[in-house]
Amino acid sequence: MRKLAIQAVLVVSLTLAGANATTLGYSGDDPLRSFDIWFSATYQAGDQLLPAQGGGTSPGTQTINVNTSAGIANLLIDGLFTVDAICADFFTLISNGNYNVNVLGPNAINNGTRIAWMLRNTLPTINTQSDPLVKRQQAAGFQLAAWDIIHDNGDGFSAGRIQQSSSVANPTDPDVLGWAAAWLAMSNGRSFPSAYVYQNVGGASVSQTLISGVPEPGTWMMLGSALVGLGIFRRRRAPR
Numbered sequence: 001m002r003k004l005a006i007q008a009v010l011v012v013s014l015t016l017a018g019a020n021a022t023t024l025g026y027s028g029d030d031p032l033r034s035f036d037i038w039f040s041a042t043y044q045a046g047d048q049l050l051p052a053q054g055g056g057t058s059p060g061t062q063t064i065n066v067n068t069s070a071g072i073a074n075l076l077i078d079g080l081f082t083v084d085a086i087c088a089d090f091f092t093l094i095s096n097g098n099y100n101v102n103v104l105g106p107n108a109i110n111n112g113t114r115i116a117w118m119l120r121n122t123l124p125t126i127n128t129q130s131d132p133l134v135k136r137q138q139a140a141g142f143q144l145a146a147w148d149i150i151h152d153n154g155d156g157f158s159a160g161r162i163q164q165s166s167s168v169a170n171p172t173d174p175d176v177l178g179w180a181a182a183w184l185a186m187s188n189g190r191s192f193p194s195a196y197v198y199q200n201v202g203g204a205s206v207s208q209t210l211i212s213g214v215p216e217p218g219t220w221m222m223l224g225s226a227l228v229g230l231g232i233f234r235r236r237r238a239p240r
Contacts (some may be wrong), residue, residue, distance in 0.1 A: 005220070024198050025076035025098045026210065030084075033126065034071025038165040039172050041066050046114050047091035051135070065167045065227025070176070071139035072126070075198070075212050084090055084123060085212035088115075088197075090147045091160065099200050105196035108209075111149045116195035118146065119188045134175075134180035144172075145187070166179075 001141060030225055043049065043058035051062055073085040088109050106112030129135040144162070145154075152160030157177065164172040 006171040006223060010014065010132065011016065016211060021131060022078050022101055022103060022198070022208075023098055024101045025079070027076070027096050029069045029073050030069045030139075032132065033135060033139040034069050034124050034143075035136040035176060036067060037070050037140050037144065037173050038065060038067050038167065038170040039144065040064070040163040040166050040189065041090060042163075043091060046216065050093070065165050070143040071143070072123075073212075075208060075210060078138040083212040084119075084127075085210040086115075086119070086146050087141050088146075088209040089212045090151065094200075094210070099198075101198040104199055106193070106196035106197065108197040109211070111153065112195055112211075113191035113193060114149055114154070114187055116145055117190040117192040118142065118149075119184060119195075119211070119240040120192050121190075122183055122186065125172055137173065137175045138179045140173070141178045141181075142183055145183040145231050146164065148180070148184065149187070156181070156184065174204055207213055 040063055042061065042063040045058055045060045047058045049055055049058055049064075049065055050068060053066060071086075073086045073087070074088055075083050077083060106116050109115070126135060126138045126142060129138055144157075147155065148160065148162045151162050156178065157164040157172070164177055195211070197209065197211065
């Protein structure tokens with residue numbers, strides 16, 4: 001009986017360990033739920049620059065007006081099912097492809113439980129929007145608001161590392177900015193405890209992270225005890 005008990009413990013332990021690792025396929029933003037926008041980003045030494053800003057890493061602190069796609073990405077989990085996702089770290093690049101990841105809780109990122117609340121309560125509003133242009137603008141505003149919450153604690157777009165564009169020629173789209181402000185206001189003081197963070201374990205010098213929505217009950221039944229929910233991949237933008 002003692003030997004059987006030890007074997008049972010080993011099986012449970014190995015099962016739990018396996019549940020903490022999975023594979024994730026990233027294919028960029030959903031074109032129906034994303035929008036190209038200009039905004040101002042303050043890079044710090046070692047942050048990865050967009051190709052349009054010269055690529056590579058930032059040699060020091062610098063503020064640059066950037067143009068990038070913002071919105072909802074699609075993540076393929078273990079090749080079986082997809083979940084909606086947003087970027088958790090603007091300052092780390094990620095290319096299209098497959099990644100081995102560990103699954104962490106929402107506290108793995110700054111204000112993760114607030115982002116979880118947004119995904120649970122804001123994403124359905126975006127997904128049911130009937131106007132295609134408004135849907136894309138709402139999704140871009142959602143992503144912009146999430147970057148502000150994660151990097152600047154949701155202080156708005158006139159201060160911090162994520163700000164509205166300072167360029168008169170290339171301003172931040174006013175509709176996207178309006179939706180971002182609305183999502184910030186709606187999520188202020190809110191939190192939701194259930195979220196999963198997908199962290200790259202492929203040997204990159206920085207952990208890349210994305211964050212995705214809570215699956216439907218039918219998905220839970222299909223997957224049994226598999227870990228799903230909120231995915232994160234630091235910096236989701238694929239180089240053009």
